[in-house]
Amino acid sequence: MNNFRFHAYTDIYFGKGQIINLPDILKQFGKRVLLVYGGGSIKKNGIYDKIYELLQDFEITELSGVEPNPRITTVRKGVELCKEKQIDVVLPVGGGSTIDCSKVIAGGAYYEGDPWDLVLDPKKIKKVLPIVTILTLAATGSEMNKNAVISNMDTNEKFGTSSHDFIPQASILDPEYLYTLPAIQTAAGTADIMSHVFENYFKTMTSAFIPDRFAEGILEACIKYCKVALEKPDDYEARANLMWASSMALNGLVGAGNGAAWTCHPIEHELSAYYDVTHGVGLAILTPRWMRYILSEDTVDRFVMYAENVWHLKPQEDKFLMANQAIDLTEKFFKECGIPMTLTEIGIDDSKFDIMAEKAVRYGGLERAYVPLDVQDVKEILRMCL
């Protein structure tokens, strides 16, 4: 294992009705709360009203309309509100987009320049307002980590940024909040969770035994419970395991002791930056093609491990056969969850492959990935997705 720091300090309140703790959590930080949310689903499912009922002693300022790929324009509005209203704590209620947007708002509140600077250069993040999240989508893991991804549609840029102080102080994870999700969001969110695991699981370093086993456990949970949740949206145990999978996949546990750069995420960021696709859908499309592309004598043993420990395939002599079976099962799984599995189906053709591949390599650090990729490699993977 490589050296690592693990500091997932978020105070997690997991389970039914945990929102009851919200006033006690928030009052540690102050009275003036910036409530951040997206398109208004929290008004339909009752969370919005519940928050106002619980926070009668607080001053709430609202920022609504956060986009599925959150825009820097929305961040700027939030930063202005923080400064104008002297906000003490930022309260995103939603999925990763709402939480990511809130993180950069919380950093922007203490920054004099344009918050886009904080996306381009994380070193400029010096101080951050406390963040408390209420999660309504199991996907990005943002509820328990330091990452945020923001889009700038003017420049077709979607970049990740991160700060140790972006880690939420507390997160409320109530699996019942997932009951009313559209099926595609359950499926795409699961694909996102699985991709976070894959990005860390496929690596040259073979001695991170415990992180590898944790990775496999999370993948098995996703495979088992996503289908249950799609068939029976109010299955508590399925939602609970998917929600916990989200936090566990990207809080540092699975990546502990691993130093390699990611692959599918930087490529997907270019798809989202140019076409505004659902992040998890882009990842699901890319993942099996990336796996096939990098499968070789050098990587086959990891794929065999994946085949045995996640898909429980019986050991076979032909390692490549096993590896390909596992990759086929991965693709079939996403398809059976209802995810469109080609770029063509979601309206993307090859016209921007050159620029997307070039930017994925330039910004994504793909030369440091498990299997390093250049522009031609990325274009080939994108072509496999048509």
Next chain:
Amino acid sequence: MNNFRFHAYTDIYFGKGQIINLPDILKQFGKRVLLVYGGGSIKKNGIYDKIYELLQDFEITELSGVEPNPRITTVRKGVELCKEKQIDVVLPVGGGSTIDCSKVIAGGAYYEGDPWDLVLDPKKIKKVLPIVTILTLAATGSEMNKNAVISNMDTNEKFGTSSHDFIPQASILDPEYLYTLPAIQTAAGTADIMSHVFENYFKTMTSAFIPDRFAEGILEACIKYCKVALEKPDDYEARANLMWASSMALNGLVGAGNGAAWTCHPIEHELSAYYDVTHGVGLAILTPRWMRYILSEDTVDRFVMYAENVWHLKPQEDKFLMANQAIDLTEKFFKECGIPMTLTEIGIDDSKFDIMAEKAVRYGGLERAYVPLDVQDVKEILRMCL
């Protein structure tokens, strides 16, 4: 899954040479450090000198001689030092005993009465000095959790206490510090880690899928790497995985969503209270007997899962056969690691079984265990250990 709170906020610095971060970690809390350690092994392996070299700008007060089952008498000495020297931060360097002792010292520093009160009644712990640990034994998980166990040899009492504020602020985990451990401590420490997992893994609640998979991964790591470390004490990867197993087994991950009381630990506490045995040795002796005693139609499915997922036994029709094979493998494993596997071998006869069983039930909450046990049950398990 039951509702739970997960807040493992310790800042972990894992890997070779991480002690270099000690000054930066400590200076957040102040200059006056109480250095707590045991029998002096840290003087032999160079950690002691390294600490003085790094902490030239700090005022160090020492408390040495912490016992393997730490005594309340030592806690009292530490509390006096904290008050007299106005200590800012407590720095245990050692295994669970040293860390546990330091936790109650850190709580006692803000308490006016006798610190034994804090062991008998955790509610009396109101405020705690910050704790930073340097771990030299992979076993109790105390480096990342809220628990402490203290013995009172005057009254033959050994009790656990706990406080959210006992969770260390930071812990330095350098696997190289384990190279010089005596073999029995490597083995007994591993048995302790495995017991923490067993206490949470064997439960009626079957829906905590992710915690169950994490549990199995930690157990597999222990089984694989303990033998490697015993054969080759300076095998870095073996030590790294055992050290990480220690923290992961008891920081809340494996127990997430599980509400049952523990079984082997409260029984072992009575062995230690009367005979001062090594905690991990007592646990290793008790564990397979406890497993055999509670195996029944009601519990067999969990043991089959254990047999399949941890020992990788092939599915068989006879569930009890599989379960017993897994229990036999557990006992064989401890034996092969060099642990004396009967009470007789460590000089304990049945003369105190009555009082020990009675106290284990009275103080251990065994009526709320996975399989509830009464005094007769505990005595029978103890007899099986002779």
